Amino acid sequence: MWIQRIARHLAVFVLTTLIAGLLGASLVRFGPGFETDEQQLDPRLNAQSVQALRESHGSERHLLAFYLHYLGRMAAGDLGVSRSLARPVAQLLSERAAVTLQLMGAGIAGGWLLGLALALPAVLFRAPRYELAATALSSLFLCAPTAILALVLFFVNGPVRLAIALLIFPKVFRYARNLLADAYTQPHVLAARARGLSSQRIFFRHVAPWAVPQLLALAGVSLGIAFGAAIPIEVLCDLPGLGQLAWKAALARDLPVLVSLTILIAAFTQLANSASDVAIAACTRGRA
């Protein structure tokens, strides 16, 4: 039963990732100007050189053939060579992944810590002024473009990673506050209160187990939100990460880089969602 479920999940994961790669490749391949290359405009090149340049991209002309060939090479660890940066894609990704992972990791962790740190007192102590102040703060950051926050931090020599934390925290704060407030109105929590249980016991034994699975669902989504924000942050703050690479590759219509990035991002986002699904299942199974 379990093996069947895991196999089904895995099949869906692989299929979705592959289709995402094909989608990315199709978009790039059929976009106008795909077959033009700035190098071809160089007046120093003779006709043979221009022809050689055209033929060098010949393998990318037939989409399905390119994609199947690409998948075959990917299985062997070869992701091709970037058209615009003239470097192996695998090398580019491995060099830049660390920057983005650090940016996103610190941002997600900071956002969750800040969001939960503000939401818990709002629900536990129910001080209207505190709640108003926390809501106003979260609303302010919810309404400001993350790239601007990153620019401000960049110019004051502050940690740019904080910009992603400031994007994630309002969402975590609002979701966690509403969820926890809802949890305190559940019949089993009211019954526990009526029985005179201590507030700590009520929180850890009755409220948290009810809220954690739903918070985990948001945790899975955080990865996609963080990567979306990492693109303008890395471009504006000149951080050599995957977001900046995606921007450069998109502007240069660099098919091998874009397909690799699409597959990588789709796989990571789905892995994060699957991990949160597994964690939710583990939490709810324990409760059942």
Added chain:
Amino acid sequence: MKRTRNIAAGILVLIFAASLLAGFVAPAPYAAQFRDFVSAPASRRFWLGTDELGRDRWSRLLYGTRISLLLAPAAALLSTFMAVVIGGIAGYAGGWWDRIIGRVIDLFLSLPWLFLFLIVRALLPLNASPLTSVTLTFTIMGLVGWAPAARIIRTGAQSLRNSDLVLHARACGCHGLRLVLVHLAPGLKPVVFAQFWIAIPTFILGEASLGLIGLGVAEPLPSWGNLLRELANPQAVASNPWTLAPLAALVIVVSCFQLLLPQKEFAS
């Protein structure tokens, strides 16, 4: 809370009206250059000063606000329409339709929409005319931003399909388009409206992010996105804090939209 919402609605109406009347309110056309007043500070003539090309910032802010405030709801309308069609079909038809559309939604959700937008936008001509770039930017936003709303509408349609109301209508012989229009559509209206309202500030902020990285509305047409690009120069901001005006306008408008969100849907 009701008072705050009324104030937010009043501010939005005021800003919207000012931007619609930009042709009358603005002291100069958005592209007019005052070459003797390049990077001029705020004054009686130029309320927010001029940019490095000598264009009046206040006029550009008014015209930029008009573009962002008219086209973000248009993009939200497009994405919500797509979400209603796709999510509605999945939720109402069920079975294989639901499974296939569910996978397509998962596929779109597995790619951050800004990344998806980046690929699609960059594929189209970057040196497009300003009007084409505006149309492209907001149309692509609408086309790639439907998936989160479709998932929620799909769930809403599923629960409505199995509700007593619809079962009763079916038992009474109501089928097909009549069932959809008379019994399903009114039930989905609050969810659809909430999704439309949620999408507007998302698209406003999205356009701002794209404008900042040079993939939004093309110059000389102003939008909040390309007006915010001035903030990339800290010296200019320090010497003329009025360059922060587009940011203030954006934060105020997005805050007002957030305050006016239907609270129940926003919480979920």
